[in-house]
Amino acid sequence: MNNRCILQLAVLLCFSTTALSLCYNLLRLQQFNSSVECQKLLEQLNERPADCLSDRMDFKIPKEIKHPQQFQKAQAAFVIYEMLKDIFHVFKKGYYNPDWNNTIVADLLRELDHQMDLLNTMVVEKLGEENKSKAYSGTILRLKSYYVRIWMYLEAKEYSSCAWRVVRDELYWNFSFINRLTDKFQN
Numbered sequence: 001m002n003n004r005c006i007l008q009l010a011v012l013l014c015f016s017t018t019a020l021s022l023c024y025n026l027l028r029l030q031q032f033n034s035s036v037e038c039q040k041l042l043e044q045l046n047e048r049p050a051d052c053l054s055d056r057m058d059f060k061i062p063k064e065i066k067h068p069q070q071f072q073k074a075q076a077a078f079v080i081y082e083m084l085k086d087i088f089h090v091f092k093k094g095y096y097n098p099d100w101n102n103t104i105v106a107d108l109l110r111e112l113d114h115q116m117d118l119l120n121t122m123v124v125e126k127l128g129e130e131n132k133s134k135a136y137s138g139t140i141l142r143l144k145s146y147y148v149r150i151w152m153y154l155e156a157k158e159y160s161s162c163a164w165r166v167v168r169d170e171l172y173w174n175f176s177f178i179n180r181l182t183d184k185f186q187n
């Protein structure tokens with residue numbers, strides 16, 4: 001059996017069991033892989049260099065996201081899920097950016113959607129409402145406002161090429177933070 005088969009079997013096993021620690025470990029590998037895929041696609045979106053210095057913006061990320069040391073596994077899972085979802089919604093709008101290749105945007109959306117699906121089935125759904133409402137009461141609300149600021153920025157800049165460029169770069173680096181959060185899945 002090759003590695004891909006073993007991985008798929010393990011995912012199936014994880015779908016049908018409540019053994020969360022197995023799922024966390026699997027998901028960790030899956031998530032790293034998916035982040036690499038997403039970053040590759042994002043690199044292809046803007047190949048031409050552009051000088052968008054004057055459009056730079058500090059979107060003011062909640063500071064606890066930058067210091068995930070204090071996160072538990074479950075909270076990290078909810079935060080990653082929310083980030084993938086919000087990134088998905090930003091790029092869905094990216095179909096309308098004439099500078100971008102729609103095929104690549106579509107591939108990116110498919111990858112994000114697939115990863116959200118896995119994350120949801122393997123871990124998030126199993127964590128229960130209590131843990132969910134705890135996670136959603138603080139950090140995740142602040143995280144949502146961060147993505148709302150990104151939306152408002154794009155709108156204020158009338159979806160200009162440079163604005164999209166700035167947002168693309170911001171979200172590209174978000175995957176490094178997702179990877180740091182993913183590290184929490186290890187035990």
Ligand SMILES: *[C@@H]1O[C@H](CO)[C@@H](O)[C@H](O)[C@H]1NC(C)=O
Binds near residue numbers: 033034
């Ligand atoms: C990583 O992702 C790519 C694209 O989605 C996929 O083809 C590959 O099999 C994945 N590798 C692993 C180990 O999941």
Ligand SMILES: *[C@@H]1O[C@H](CO)[C@@H](O)[C@H](O)[C@H]1NC(C)=O
Binds near residue numbers: 101103
């Ligand atoms: C869009 O990207 C796809 C996949 O990389 C490529 O095959 C296609 O030629 C690109 N289209 C344009 C107009 O650049």
Ligand SMILES: *[C@@H]1O[C@H](CO)[C@@H](O)[C@H](O)[C@H]1NC(C)=O
Binds near residue numbers: 126128130
């Ligand atoms: C969910 O929260 C409860 C109460 O805080 C906790 O006892 C339980 O371990 C959590 N479940 C998981 C899977 O983390």
Ligand SMILES: *[C@@H]1O[C@H](CO)[C@@H](O)[C@H](O)[C@H]1NC(C)=O
Binds near residue numbers: 061065066170174178
């Ligand atoms: C997204 O990336 C930017 C740029 O590196 C970073 O400042 C920000 O904290 C990241 N946001 C999230 C939610 O990880």
